[in-house]
Amino acid sequence: ERRRKTTGIFNAEARQPGKAPNFSVNWTVGDQGLEVINATTGKDDLGRPSRLCKHVLYGRWMRLHCKVRTPRPCGYREAKQAAAEYHSAKQTLFRAFHGAGLGAWVKKPIEQDQFALTT
Incomplete structure (x- = not known):
């Protein structure tokens, strides 16, 4: 064939x-x-x-967040640090990669997450 x-x-x-x-x-x-x-x-x-990109997606998330919750996070990194479900899912993903022999997740410099939205 x-x-x-x-x-x-x-x-x-x-x-x-x-x-x-x-x-x-x-x-x-x-x-x-x-x-x-x-x-x-x-x-x-x-x-x-x-x-x-992170900035655009964070802007969309912030608009939704401000409609349902307060206080407003100061910046992207602070919002990300406060997301418990995100961190739990991330750890599950890391364990799955490790268990499948796919290696470790490559971490990006922390500076990439240190920004705030500009109006």
């Missing part, structure tokens, strides 16, 4: 293990189209940050 070849990013023969693509594509229900992001910079071809 001859296997059918596919084209595009799903072609297993074209995949080069160890070499990440230089772009990322995302979309969600309700979006007008795909978002193509430079994987090195995290920005689109016009220099705008991704709609999935």
Whole structure:
């Protein structure tokens, strides 16, 4: 039986293990189209940050948070530190990676989480 070849990013023969693509594509229900992001910079071809960057997602979370709770967290890191369910899920993920022999999660510098929303 001859296997059918596919084209595009799903072609297993074209995949080069160890070499990440230089772009990322995302979309969600309700979006007008795909978002193509430079994987090195995290920005689109016009220099705008991704709609999935920490700052944008934190802004959306903060708008929802302010509708249902007070007080308002000072910044992203403080909000993240206060999220008990997040930390529990993260530890479960880390244990699963370790148990499957996939190694440890790579931690990013703490400075990446030290920002507040600007109005």
